[in-house]
Amino acid sequence: MAKVKTGLSKKLLTRVLSVYFILTLIVTVGQILTEYLNAKNHIQSELQTLKNTFSTSLTRAIWELNTPQAVSIAEGLMELPIVEGVQIRDENGNFIADIGRTDDQPMSKVTSGVMRDHKGGTFGYSFPLIFEFSGRTSQVGDVTLYSSVDVIIGRIEVGIFFLVGNAFIKTAFLIFLFLNAFRRMLTNPLEELTEQIGNFDINHLEQSKLRVRIEDDNELKVLQSSYNQLIDDLINFQDRLNQTQGELKTANEQLDEQNLYLEQEVAKKTASLSQIMLDLERQKDELMQNQHELKQENETRRQVEEQLRKSNTELAESMETLEMAKDQLLESERMASLGGLVAGIAHDVNTPLGVGVTAASFLEDRIKHLRQSFEDKSLTSGNMNSFLDEAEQTTTLLMSNLNRASELVASFKQVAVDQTSEAERDFDLKEYLEEVIQSLAPNLKKTRHQIHIDCPENLQIRCAPGVIAQIFTNMVMNSVIHGFEDKKQGQIDIRISQDDENVLVDYKDNGKGLTEEQLNKLFEAFFTTKRGKGGSGLGTHIMYNLVTQTLKGQIEADSKPGEGLHYQIRFPAKKPA
Incomplete structure (x- = not known):
C-alpha cells in the first residue's frame, strides 16, 4: 500500500x-x-x-x-x-x-x-x-x-x-501542546488502522478485521466498528452471491427457450412493418410539398416584417429628435430666467457703485487739498477737523453703498451658480429663499407687489439648490407677469412647514386666477396665456418636472377666476437615494 x-x-x-x-x-x-x-x-x-x-x-x-x-x-x-x-x-x-x-x-x-x-x-x-x-x-x-x-x-x-x-x-x-495531543489521539491510531487495512485479504475476510486498541469512544473507534461490520456484510454477500449464481444458471436456460419463440414472432412482424413503411413514404412526399408552401409564405412575411422594422427605426429617430428639441427648449427657458436676473442685478449694482465712485473721488480731492495745505504749512486745526468730519461721512457713505453692492452680487452669485449646477448640498431653506427673493428684487422694485414669507428657522434640507431657486422664481414671475397683469399692488404669501420627513410649501397670490380649462392645462408643455407676447409655456412644465422627478415630490394647483392661484407642494427634506 x-x-x-x-x-x-x-x-x-x-x-x-x-x-x-x-x-x-x-x-x-x-x-x-x-x-x-x-x-x-x-x-x-x-x-x-x-x-x-x-x-x-x-x-x-x-x-x-x-x-x-x-x-x-x-x-x-x-x-x-x-x-x-x-x-x-x-x-x-x-x-x-x-x-x-x-x-x-x-x-x-x-x-x-x-x-x-x-x-x-x-x-x-x-x-x-x-x-x-x-x-x-x-x-x-x-x-x-x-x-x-x-x-x-x-x-x-x-x-x-x-x-x-x-x-x-x-x-x-500552544505548538508543543498540539503536537503531543495530535500524536497521541490521532496520528498513532491512524497509523495502526492504515497498516491493518493494508493487510486486507479477500480470501481470508475474518482475519482482515481491524483490531486496534482505542481508549476513547471517538470517531476512530466508530470507524473500526464500521469497517468490521463491512467485513461481516461482505462475508454474507459472498454466501448470497453463490446462491444467486445457481439461480442465474437456471434462468439462462429458460431465456434461451424464450429467445427462440421471439425470433418466430419477429419474422411475422417484419412483413407488417414493410407495408407500414410504404405508407409512411407516401405521407413523407405530401409533407415535403406542404413544407415548400409554408416556406414561400414565411418569405412573404419576412419581407413585410423588414418593411415594418424600417418604419419603426424611422419613427424612433423622429422621437429622439423631438426629445432633443424639448431638452433644448427647457435649457433655453432656464438660461432666459438667469439672463433676466443678470440684467436686473447689473442695474441695481450700478447705483451703489456710482455713489461709491463719487464718494471716493470727493475723498481723493479732499486728501489732495489737505496734503497741499500740509506742504504749504498752512494746515490749521479747523481745516483738519473739517477734513476728518468730511472723511468720516464720505467713508460711511462709501462703505454702506459698497456693502449694498456686495450683498446684491453675493445673493445673485449664489442663486446663479445654483441654477446652473445640479450639485446637491445641505442648506437652510429660509435663508436661501430670502436670497432668491433678493435676486428677484430688480423685477419687483418698479411695482408695489409684496411678498410675505413664513418659514421656520433652521429648516435644513438636502437637494440641488438650483431646483428650489428655479421653482420659486417661476412661481413668483408667473404671478407678477400673468396674475398681476391688471393689478398695481399684488400680494404673495409663501408658508413653509415640515411634516415628519417632508417639507410642505403653500403658495398663494391674489391675482386674476385661472379658468377651469386653463387650470387643467397648467402643467402641460407649451401652454401659455401669453402666446405671441414672449410666453414660452415651459415655466410651469419645468416646475412640475423639478418637483415630481428631481425632488421626488408632489405638486397641486387650485384656482378660480378673480381668486388668485394656489400651489401646494410636498417633497422630502432629504432627497432619497
Whole structure:
C-alpha cells in the first residue's frame, strides 16, 4: 500500500496553527497600533498643554518686538523631550524663529488651534498668538510645535517588546501542546488502522478485521466498528452471491427457450412493418410539398416584417429628435430666467457703485487739498477737523453703498451658480429663499407687489439648490407677469412647514386666477396665456418636472377666476437615494 506523503493530522495541525498564528499576528499588530495611537494622542495633548504654559510670555515678547526673548523661548521649548521643532511667525507670516525638524507652513494665518501631519514622519500643533489690550484683541502671530514618530516609538518601545515576546511564548507553548495531543489521539491510531487495512485479504475476510486498541469512544473507534461490520456484510454477500449464481444458471436456460419463440414472432412482424413503411413514404412526399408552401409564405412575411422594422427605426429617430428639441427648449427657458436676473442685478449694482465712485473721488480731492495745505504749512486745526468730519461721512457713505453692492452680487452669485449646477448640498431653506427673493428684487422694485414669507428657522434640507431657486422664481414671475397683469399692488404669501420627513410649501397670490380649462392645462408643455407676447409655456412644465422627478415630490394647483392661484407642494427634506 502506498505511503501517505502528508498525513491528515499534519495538515490539520498546520491549518489550526496557521489560523492561530495569523490571529495572534493581527491581534499583536492591533495592540501595537493602539499603543502607537495612544502615545501619539498623549504627545499631541502635551503639545496643546504647552500652549497654556508659554503663549502669554511669547505673545507679549512679539507685541513688544522683543525678538531675542522670543527666540530664547523657542530654544527653551526645544529642550523638552517631546518637541523636535519650533516655528514662530509674526502677524505678516515672517519667521521669527525656525528651529529643529520643521516643515513648510501655508501663508494663510492660523486662526485656531489645529493639528497637522507633515512629511518625514513629523506632526505639528499650530495655534494663534492673541494679545489683549484695552478690551480689544489682536493676533500678533502664530506658533507651530513639531514632534515626530521617533518620539512615539521611544515611548512605546518597551511595550512593543513585551507584546511580541508574550505572543511568541504563547505560540510556542500552544505548538508543543498540539503536537503531543495530535500524536497521541490521532496520528498513532491512524497509523495502526492504515497498516491493518493494508493487510486486507479477500480470501481470508475474518482475519482482515481491524483490531486496534482505542481508549476513547471517538470517531476512530466508530470507524473500526464500521469497517468490521463491512467485513461481516461482505462475508454474507459472498454466501448470497453463490446462491444467486445457481439461480442465474437456471434462468439462462429458460431465456434461451424464450429467445427462440421471439425470433418466430419477429419474422411475422417484419412483413407488417414493410407495408407500414410504404405508407409512411407516401405521407413523407405530401409533407415535403406542404413544407415548400409554408416556406414561400414565411418569405412573404419576412419581407413585410423588414418593411415594418424600417418604419419603426424611422419613427424612433423622429422621437429622439423631438426629445432633443424639448431638452433644448427647457435649457433655453432656464438660461432666459438667469439672463433676466443678470440684467436686473447689473442695474441695481450700478447705483451703489456710482455713489461709491463719487464718494471716493470727493475723498481723493479732499486728501489732495489737505496734503497741499500740509506742504504749504498752512494746515490749521479747523481745516483738519473739517477734513476728518468730511472723511468720516464720505467713508460711511462709501462703505454702506459698497456693502449694498456686495450683498446684491453675493445673493445673485449664489442663486446663479445654483441654477446652473445640479450639485446637491445641505442648506437652510429660509435663508436661501430670502436670497432668491433678493435676486428677484430688480423685477419687483418698479411695482408695489409684496411678498410675505413664513418659514421656520433652521429648516435644513438636502437637494440641488438650483431646483428650489428655479421653482420659486417661476412661481413668483408667473404671478407678477400673468396674475398681476391688471393689478398695481399684488400680494404673495409663501408658508413653509415640515411634516415628519417632508417639507410642505403653500403658495398663494391674489391675482386674476385661472379658468377651469386653463387650470387643467397648467402643467402641460407649451401652454401659455401669453402666446405671441414672449410666453414660452415651459415655466410651469419645468416646475412640475423639478418637483415630481428631481425632488421626488408632489405638486397641486387650485384656482378660480378673480381668486388668485394656489400651489401646494410636498417633497422630502432629504432627497432619497
